[in-house]
Amino acid sequence: MSEYVRDRKKMDAALRQCGVVVVMNKKHIQKPEDMVVTMKAVHDAGLIAEVTFRIDESILREAMTELVKIRAEQPADKPFLLGVGSVINPAELDAAIDMGFDMIVAPANVMGGHGEGAEFIRRCRAVNVFAAPAVFTPTEFNYFLERNDGLEPDAFKIFPARSHGPKGVADLLAPFARERHKGKLVMPTGAVDYETGPQYHNVISGAGFSPVLGMSAPLQLVADRKKPGDLDTIVEALNDFKGKFRL
Numbered sequence: 001m002s003e004y005v006r007d008r009k010k011m012d013a014a015l016r017q018c019g020v021v022v023v024m025n026k027k028h029i030q031k032p033e034d035m036v037v038t039m040k041a042v043h044d045a046g047l048i049a050e051v052t053f054r055i056d057e058s059i060l061r062e063a064m065t066e067l068v069k070i071r072a073e074q075p076a077d078k079p080f081l082l083g084v085g086s087v088i089n090p091a092e093l094d095a096a097i098d099m100g101f102d103m104i105v106a107p108a109n110v111m112g113g114h115g116e117g118a119e120f121i122r123r124c125r126a127v128n129v130f131a132a133p134a135v136f137t138p139t140e141f142n143y144f145l146e147r148n149d150g151l152e153p154d155a156f157k158i159f160p161a162r163s164h165g166p167k168g169v170a171d172l173l174a175p176f177a178r179e180r181h182k183g184k185l186v187m188p189t190g191a192v193d194y195e196t197g198p199q200y201h202n203v204i205s206g207a208g209f210s211p212v213l214g215m216s217a218p219l220q221l222v223a224d225r226k227k228p229g230d231l232d233t234i235v236e237a238l239n240d241f242k243g244k245f246r247l
Contacts, residue, residue, distance in 0.1 A: 011130035027223040034229030035063035050083035134159040155185035162191035166199035173207040189214030
């Protein structure tokens, strides 16, 4: 079997196809086995899984040793893509790359006081990892948009989306609506659910961008029942979500 090669284009295609990233935290994952079971179940449900660095790094590392093996065995036409979020500094960024994640998502520009935010994109691009830093203000959005150094993100996360709401996101994107920006991925995250999800989808599409929704809602049942890693509950939660959620 040939060695697995990360590919930003595969993640881009998968995100455009499913439109939902399932975000996991300590309510969903408390040990490595929980992470393996949950990420595999999310993949089997046709969605993209994103764990977060709010979960202890030792758990992420142990689970990833198993998940990268599972990933390598998946058919090429249905790649098992592994995402990680809440990456807040260069050390966590390097750890995420080293662990083998296909997509790295951040609540800000990752580099912070360590350097320019575009360095996050450069490090990810060097190893063909999909990069999605967050923006909140027009200034932050404009920093990453149309860079002449080629270091534009693969997706623009908007976080916390709760603070904007769908109307605020529409206002944020409106000045940047250009034909040349059509199809760029925008990912609102934070209190995105059954009710607000379609609203975010509509305003982002209306501005000419392509929406991808970052959501914990698909695993709400796991959190409510306090059953992290329980496959039956995870599958029930995902099926319930897919049955209720309509764009």
